[in-house]
Amino acid sequence: MRRVVVIGGGVTGVLSAWELARAGHEVTLVEARALGSGASSRSAAGIRAQFGLAATVSGQVYSERFYEGWTERLPSSQPCFTQNGYLFLKSYADDLDAVRALVRMQRQAGLAEVEFLDRAAVDERWPFLDTTGVTAATWCPRDGFLFPAVIYQDGAEAARALGATIVQNDAVVGAERDGGLARAVALASGRRIEADVFVNAAGFMANTVSKMFGGRDLPITVERRYVYFLTGLKAASDWGLGPEDFPRLPMIVTPCGAYARPENAQLLMGWLQFPKPVAATLDNQDEVEPGFGIGATDYGAAVRKEVTQVLPAAQDMGRLASVTTGFYDVTPDHNPLFGYDGAVGNLVHAAGFSGHGLMHAPFSALIVAELVARGADVPALELPFGLGPVDLGIYALDRSYDLREGLVI
């Protein structure tokens, strides 16, 4: 049993705290604001196991199984996972042999349900899509969307039930060192918490936290992303999309990388277009930059237009009513970072999720628990559900960053 302080109460910190408490450690999670105050409450909340690197595919298959069994694992919780599937549309710009090879790799990595579909199959299954310019697609019905607040609230409750302490509205503001180790963290309230291991799960603030410990400069840049909502939806039967079709829509990803999915009675949409590093704080997460609002010449209108190319019903599906925004913590290869700091021998980093930390969180928590159990970096991890060992080298802090995750939206 070790005393562990987890810094950050987003999905990574909360599920890590739960996994660590389950393993019998004495866990204190410290969150600067309320649980979910970072990216976890600002997410598009998609989950897929269709990734470009085998370890991430296997890890995400694990995450999907974890979330499928959520209410059995956390009996007092509500379901947190809607499995409408993910449909990645491809165009003439895509090398379809490479797409077929990708699907083969994903199946070998444990994603049995993923399919390569030609255009005729897409037309047959989703007749309301406009497939002009679409050549093929990949489809996995096991993918879908999550309810983030259920994950971090009920996850924290379950961690508490296992003995973890959850501190909110009190930021870590400093760390005491004892040679090459950290001994305690200092909180804004003046409180001091000693521990044997410290887990940096501070999301886009992970570098700031690392520096408080005298830890390394993490290769994370912070970028802003937007999510737009169409509201006041009506059945768009002129486009072949009946009232029963709307709630079953998958996450649809256009060949250019825009995406749309149902969110209750709204259509949630996003698109990665203008990534640029920003100076992020906990206080500027919700700032909408000029040009990224919902006016006729704003980015929201461009996102809707791109979605409309493949989902023509979106032009009749109500008003572009709102925009939300938050930060991605992005690494050079878009794979997260897990491992011991090196300069601080008992500081574990779990950050750099590059826009897929919500789906990654159960897998992240397993990795964090293994790192704490071993007291050293872990080259490979045996996954539950017979998913086999996965090579964790692509997440190591000292990797070469040349194995890039290509499937990032």
Ligand SMILES: Cc1cc2nc3c(=O)[nH]c(=O)nc-3n(C[C@H](O)[C@H](O)[C@H](O)COP(=O)(O)OP(=O)(O)OC[C@H]3O[C@@H](n4cnc5c(N)ncnc54)[C@H](O)[C@@H]3O)c2cc1C
């Ligand atoms: C617009 C948008 C769309 C996204 N879409 C998806 C998606 O479809 N699917 C997906 O999987 N992911 C998506 N993501 C990414 C996902 O939301 C994040 O990767 C994930 O939430 C990261 O969780 P986290 O717990 O690591 O970090 P966070 O949720 O950011 O949590 C970090 C926490 O640390 C706290 N903190 C910071 N500093 C301190 C301190 N000094 N002391 C104590 N606490 C501190 C913060 O308050 C925060 O609550 C999206 C993100 C955005 C912004």
